[in-house]
Amino acid sequence: MISGTTKLIAHLGYPTESFRAPMIYNPYFEKHGIDAVVVPLGCKAQDYPAFLKLVFRLSNIHGALVTMPHKVTTIALLDEVLTTAEIAGSCNAIRLGPGGTLVGDMFDGEGFVRGVLRKGRTLAGARVLVVGAGGVGAAIAASLAKAGVSELALFDAHAPLAEALGERLRTHYPALTVTVGSNDPAGYDIVVNATPLGMKDGDPLPMDVERIAPSTFVGEVVMKQEITPFLAAARARGCDFQIGTDMLFEQIPAYLEFFGLPTTTADELRAVARIAY
Amino acid sequence: MISGTTKLIAHLGYPTESFRAPMIYNPYFEKHGIDAVVVPLGCKAQDYPAFLKLVFRLSNIHGALVTMPHKVTTIALLDEVLTTAEIAGSCNAIRLGPGGTLVGDMFDGEGFVRGVLRKGRTLAGARVLVVGAGGVGAAIAASLAKAGVSELALFDAHAPLAEALGERLRTHYPALTVTVGSNDPAGYDIVVNATPLGMKDGDPLPMDVERIAPSTFVGEVVMKQEITPFLAAARARGCDFQIGTDMLFEQIPAYLEFFGLPTTTADELRAVARIAY
Numbered sequence: 001m002i003s004g005t006t007k008l009i010a011h012l013g014y015p016t017e018s019f020r021a022p023m024i025y026n027p028y029f030e031k032h033g034i035d036a037v038v039v040p041l042g043c044k045a046q047d048y049p050a051f052l053k054l055v056f057r058l059s060n061i062h063g064a065l066v067t068m069p070h071k072v073t074t075i076a077l078l079d080e081v082l083t084t085a086e087i088a089g090s091c092n093a094i095r096l097g098p099g100g101t102l103v104g105d106m107f108d109g110e111g112f113v114r115g116v117l118r119k120g121r122t123l124a125g126a127r128v129l130v131v132g133a134g135g136v137g138a139a140i141a142a143s144l145a146k147a148g149v150s151e152l153a154l155f156d157a158h159a160p161l162a163e164a165l166g167e168r169l170r171t172h173y174p175a176l177t178v179t180v181g182s183n184d185p186a187g188y189d190i191v192v193n194a195t196p197l198g199m200k201d202g203d204p205l206p207m208d209v210e211r212i213a214p215s216t217f218v219g220e221v222v223m224k225q226e227i228t229p230f231l232a233a234a235r236a237r238g239c240d241f242q243i244g245t246d247m248l249f250e251q252i253p254a255y256l257e258f259f260g261l262p263t264t265t266a267d268e269l270r271a272v273a274r275i276a277y
Numbered sequence: 278m279i280s281g282t283t284k285l286i287a288h289l290g291y292p293t294e295s296f297r298a299p300m301i302y303n304p305y306f307e308k309h310g311i312d313a314v315v316v317p318l319g320c321k322a323q324d325y326p327a328f329l330k331l332v333f334r335l336s337n338i339h340g341a342l343v344t345m346p347h348k349v350t351t352i353a354l355l356d357e358v359l360t361t362a363e364i365a366g367s368c369n370a371i372r373l374g375p376g377g378t379l380v381g382d383m384f385d386g387e388g389f390v391r392g393v394l395r396k397g398r399t400l401a402g403a404r405v406l407v408v409g410a411g412g413v414g415a416a417i418a419a420s421l422a423k424a425g426v427s428e429l430a431l432f433d434a435h436a437p438l439a440e441a442l443g444e445r446l447r448t449h450y451p452a453l454t455v456t457v458g459s460n461d462p463a464g465y466d467i468v469v470n471a472t473p474l475g476m477k478d479g480d481p482l483p484m485d486v487e488r489i490a491p492s493t494f495v496g497e498v499v500m501k502q503e504i505t506p507f508l509a510a511a512r513a514r515g516c517d518f519q520i521g522t523d524m525l526f527e528q529i530p531a532y533l534e535f536f537g538l539p540t541t542t543a544d545e546l547r548a549v550a551r552i553a554y
Contacts, residue, residue, distance in 0.1 A: 001551055002303055004296035004317050016337050019281035026279055039316050040281050042336030054328045059319030060293050274278055 007036035008060045009259065012052065013067035016040040021065050023274040024252060031272055034262055036062060045069050052077055056094070056102055063259045064094040066104075071135060078104040087142035087168045090135050093255055105258060108136050109143025111251025112219060114266070115242045116190065117147075118250065121217050124148040126189040131155045131206045133162040136221050137194030141165060145173045149190075152176060155183040157195075186211040191218055193230050198222035205230050214238035221247060249273075284313035285337045286536065289329065290344035293317040298342050300551040301529060308549055311539055313339060322346050329354055333371070333379055340536045341371040343381075348412060355381040364419035364445045367412050370532055382535060385413050386420025388528025389496060391543070392519045393467065394424075395527065398494050401425035403466040408432045408483045410439040413498050414471030418442060422450045426467075429453060432460040432484075434472075463488040468495055470507050475499035482507050491515035498524060526550075 011021050025038040043051045048070050055061060066074050071090035075081055078091065079101035085091045091104035116123060126149045130141045133156035141152055152169060156162040159181065166180045185191040185207045193206040199222055209230070212218065218234040223244035231241050249266040256263040288298050302315040320328045325347050332338060343351050348367035352358055355368065356378035362368045368381035393400060403426045407418045410433035418429055429446060433439040436458065443457045462468040462484045470483040476499055486507070489495065495511040500521035508518050526543040533540035 002299040002314070002316060004293035004299070004319075006299075006317065008316070008318070014336055016281035022279040022281070022283075037279070037316070039279060039285070039314070040283065040337055041285070042281075042338075043331075044334065044336065047331050047334050050327065051331045054320075054324050054331060057321065057324050059291055059321065060317055061319075 001030075002037050003035070004060070005035055006060065007062035007261075008058065009036060009038045009062055010055050010064040011038050011040045011067070012043050012048070012055070012064050012070055013040075014042045014044045014069065016042040019067070020248070020275055024249070024269055027272040027274050028264065028269055032262060032264075036261060038065065043070070045073070048073060049077055052094075052102075056096060056100070061096070063096070065255070066092045066094060074104055078102045080104070082106075083172055084109060084139070084142045084146055087145070087165070087172055088135070088139040089165075089168070090139065093258055095259055106139050106142065107251040107254045107258070108247065109139035109141070110254045111247040111249070112140045112192070112221075112242070113143045113147045114250040114254065115246040116217060116219065118266070119217070119240065119242060121190065121240075123190075125150045127151040127153075127187065129153040129155070129183070129185050129188040129191040129207075130194055131183045131192065132194030132221075133165045134194070137192075138165050140192055140194050140219075140221070141169060145169055145176050150177060151179070153179045153182065153188065155181065183207045184211060185209075185216065186213070188216055191216055192221070193219070193228075194221050196222065198228040198230055199224050203229070205233060209233040209237065212237055212239060217241065219247075220244050223248065245270075278307075279314050280312070281337070282312055283337065284339035284538075285335065286313060286315045286339055287332050287341040288315050288317045288344070289320050289325070289332070289341050289347055290317075291319045291321045291346065293319040296344070297525070297552055301526070301546055304549040304551050305541065305546055309539060309541075313538060315342065320347070322350070325350060326354055329371075329379075333373060333377070338373070340373070342532070343369045343371060348383075351381055355379045357381070359383075360449055361386060361416070361419045361423055364422070364442075364449055365412070365416040366445070367416065370535055372536055383416050383419065384528040384531045384535070385524065386416035386418070387531040388524040388526070389417045389469070389498075389519070390420045390424045391527040391531065392523040393494065393496065395543070396494070396517065396519060398467065398517075400467075402427045404428040404430075404464065406430040406432070406460070406462055406465040406468040406484075407471055408460045408469065409471030409498075410442045411471070414469075415442050417469055417471050417496075417498070418446060422446055422453055427454060428456070430456045430459065430465065432458065460484045461488060462486075462493065463490070465493055468493055469498070470496070470505075471498050473499065475505040475507055476501050480506070482510060486510040486514065489514055489516060494518065496524075497521050500525065522547075
């Protein structure tokens with residue numbers, strides 16, 4: 001129940017019609033009597049820098065979730081960019097820091113990491129291939145580095161994206177082995193599709209599934225369907241895997257911690273969410 | 278349930294802790310499946326002009342409720358000020374007009390008027406005394422003029438306030454008889470306390486109740502208690518009366534019409550509201 005004491009979490013993006021966060025967070029807040037609410041604010045790109053500043057001067061603001069088209073431009077508007085967001089080159093959560101400063105981080109990759117760990121896999125020392133070095137791929141790579149993987153192989157059809165991401169990873173994690181340029185999944189502990197391939201019927205697979213070992217863990221970011229063609233092929237080879245919405249729900253507890261709100265498990269969030277997954 | 282399609286009604290004011298509108302509108306919206314939500318946005322005075330403009334550029338904005346300290350300053354920020362707001366000198370509701378323009382009106386007085394009419398009293402041709410020419414008194418006077426009263430007597434302990442209000446009323450309603458300077462209630466069909474007297478223990482009564490005829494209808498704006506000392510004294514004289522929260526709930530249907538949302542009765546709104554009255 002929204003009142004004048006309710007903590008406002010602004011959901012900033014445009015258009016708003018496909019926003020999912022309100023239907024995930026708000027039922028959870030309601031169930032547990034947490035006096036907070038996620039509210040979509042459909043801010044367009046040209047208004048965003050001025051609006052963001054004013055939103056964080058509201059007396060009841062508690063934080064912001066940031067989505068398209070503002071994830072990248074947010075970085076330049078913050079006072080403090082946490083390492084994962086800096087490597088990812090984008091930000092999807094903002095909170096107030098000391099003196100009204102804006103502190104931003106990026107949790108897409110954290111959701112991926114938490115999902116993998118919860119499925120019993122080890123990331124410390126692991127060798128991981130991330131195919132796709134756009135926003136979500138960069139976020140996943142940054143979080144994998146933070147989680148202690150020993151090697152990251154990066155590939156993007158647009159090679160400079162992967163090169164630039166590799167440079168940022170090497171700068172922040174000098175002990176990490178970073179290789180760039182191949183999407184061959186042979187020999188990795190974990191392989192991830194972080195491209196949009198699988199969104200459209202007839203898309204090619206993001207990598208040669210025949211070369212994925214059955215012991216390799218396979219991750220997917222596409223949420224259009226639970227079992228994408230890529231996951232279906234990996235499953236047919238005997239691989240364990242993580243679906244796209246696991247990453248979505250696993251990242252919510254990380255946001256709740258970032259915002260200093262009572263947290264819970266991804267499973268509970270999925271159970272109370274009022275969206276069809 | 279808030280989603281990306283929900284119409285946002287911004288509740289603009291500071292501080293937000295005492296806001297009541299979310300607990301009145303939102304349970305009503307929820308009960309009837311109206312996809313709209315009132316959300317407090319605790320905007321401070323110095324940020325308000327810039328913030329107001331940007332809020333109305335949000336893709337999901339539907340309107341705004343305006344409260345302290347912005348009711349007066351809003352007038353200068355609008356593209357179109359409806360007559361009642363212009364006379365009142367303040368605005369408590371804004372909607373988008375053609376071409377993204379901002380259109381504002383003032384409904385405090387409309388709530389008072391609707392309450393009086395619903396209690397079976399006639400306003401067309403009535404003689405009314407309004408004691409208190411601050412924000413709420415001016416709003417009530419403006420709405421009474423719109424409702425067709427024949428005479429308005431205005432009084433304020435700060436005489437220039439009543440004088441200026443009288444001038445604005447004469448400008449917009451040249452056929453209306455406006456007198457200024459006495460709070461003697463003798464001879465009026467309706468008398469209204471629009472001062473804060475009654476908020477504090479030991480406040481004097483706003484007018485000489487002994488001179489109110491039993492046939493006079495008595496209105497009150499103070500909401501601190503249902504039966505204020507002024508209403509208790511009027512009731513003892515046999516007068517019919519209207520309590521402060523009647524004005525509050527009677528104005529909500531007017532806002533709903535202004536915003537183009539499905540409307541209802543004050544009684545239903547009071548029944549579903551999650552506030553203690």
